Amino acid sequence: MSANRFSPLPLAEWRATRDTIQTYARLAGKVRRALTPRQKHWWHISLRTTATGLTTTPIPAGPFTFEILLDLATHRLVITTSQGDVWHRPLAGASAAEFCADTLTALERLGIQPHIDRDLFADSAPGTYDRDAVERFWQTLSQVDVLLKQFKGGLRGETSPVQLWPHHFDLAMVWFSGRLVPGVDPEEEEWADEQMNFGFSTGDEDIPDPYFYVTAYPLPDALPETLLPEDVTWQSEGFEGAVLMHESLVAAKDPGQKLLNYWRVVQRAGARLME
Numbered sequence: 481m482s483a484n485r486f487s488p489l490p491l492a493e494w495r496a497t498r499d500t501i502q503t504y505a506r507l508a509g510k511v512r513r514a515l516t517p518r519q520k521h522w523w524h525i526s527l528r529t530t531a532t533g534l535t536t537t538p539i540p541a542g543p544f545t546f547e548i549l550l551d552l553a554t555h556r557l558v559i560t561t562s563q564g565d566v567w568h569r570p571l572a573g574a575s576a577a578e579f580c581a582d583t584l585t586a587l588e589r590l591g592i593q594p595h596i597d598r599d600l601f602a603d604s605a606p607g608t609y610d611r612d613a614v615e616r617f618w619q620t621l622s623q624v625d626v627l628l629k630q631f632k633g634g635l636r637g638e639t640s641p642v643q644l645w646p647h648h649f650d651l652a653m654v655w656f657s658g659r660l661v662p663g664v665d666p667e668e669e670e671w672a673d674e675q676m677n678f679g680f681s682t683g684d685e686d687i688p689d690p691y692f693y694v695t696a697y698p699l700p701d702a703l704p705e706t707l708l709p710e711d712v713t714w715q716s717e718g719f720e721g722a723v724l725m726h727e728s729l730v731a732a733k734d735p736g737q738k739l740l741n742y743w744r745v746v747q748r749a750g751a752r753l754m755e
Contacts, residue, residue, distance in 0.1 A: 485623045485736075486729040487616045489690045491683035497614060498682050500607035501550070502649045503576045504557065505534060507583060507601060508548045509646035512536040514594035520669055521654070526643035529625040529651075533618065534644055538562070541592045548583075552618040555611055557583065565590055573609035576601040617682070620690075620726070621651060624680045627736055628653050631678065631743050652679030655747060657754045661698055674698070676750045678743050680726075686718030690726035692739065694746040695719060700753035709742050722746045 491498065505527060513525040516539050527534040532553035538545040541561075549558040550571070557579075558568040567586045574582070580601035587594065621644075628642045632653050640654040657674035664672050676696045683689045693715070696703055704714045711728040715721050724742050729735035 486620060486726065486732075488730055489616060489620060489682070489726060491689050494610055494613035494617070495683075496608035497610040498617070498649070500573060500609055501552070501571070501614060501617075502646065503601070503607065504550055504571065504579055505644065505646040505649065507576075507580055507596075508534070508536050508550060510596040510600070511548060511583075511587070511594045512539055514596055515539050515541060515592075521640065523641060523643065526641075526645050528641065528643055529622060531622075541590075546587075546590065546592055552614050555609075555614065559583075559586055559590065561590060571609060571614075573607040575606050576603040578604070579607075621680070623736070624651055624692075624739075627739055628678065628680075631740055634744075635747070648681065648684065650679045650681040652677055654678075657751065659754065671697075674754050676747060677721075678747070687715070687723065687725075692724040692726065692742065693719075693721045694743065694750075695721035696750045696754075700750065702753055703746075703750055706746065706749040709738075709745050711738075712742050712746075 508527060509525050512527070516524040518524055528537055530549065533549055533551040536548045538547050544562045546559060546561040549560070551558055555571045556568045557571055558566065560566050567590065569582055580598060625642055628651065632639050632642060635655050637658050638656040642651065642653045644651045655676050655678070659674045660666055660672055661674055666672050674697070676694060678694050680692050681687070681690065683691070699720055704720070708714065708722055712722050712724045715723045722742070724739070729738060732738045
């Protein structure tokens, strides 16, 4: 993996564009949630990566399936069905209301009627869509996806898919220790399993620039005392976890190896402390 894959992504320079594509991703996630059979840990509401963008994966719609793709390489929203139908529109900064109306109208014409709360997408203010910023983000995200899958492949035990969560707009993967959390009802799906979460965020209220994170649940008392790799710090404001800023990879000699080493060091420490 070459260093130039990690271009600078200071959030202040493209926040409005990030918010626009996040809105589009949230709509795709709502459609997926409305029609996809439930999966544990809410894996039926997240999106997955393709070679060109973010997809809902095939969604059942009666006798056929359909898929929504946010193509961030060619800047299009594409809807395809297993019957060979194709519909697309450009990604160019449509408001939430316009984007929602166009997408749901297109689905209806294809015989698909997901029940979602349109009030969530009622904002009629025009969005911002900087194609260059989207392409820089997509090149970064696609490489992080590959590295997360490489990291996932070296872990024993159950892991989640590598998936993008529209509500926080982070690409993440969860590793499960295989043990139950003491004192928690085993039937409480969300809280019963020991786990560690590894991901990439474009930035948020806690950390206002892109970063990589590792969190653990429940957090072992000694994990914050772990000797962390270079440039990795322990975050305690807003959430607790090990953080590596995206910026530190921009000039790294081997950014992919640096990222993998960070995830591996913290995961091994967490696994030992969870025993």
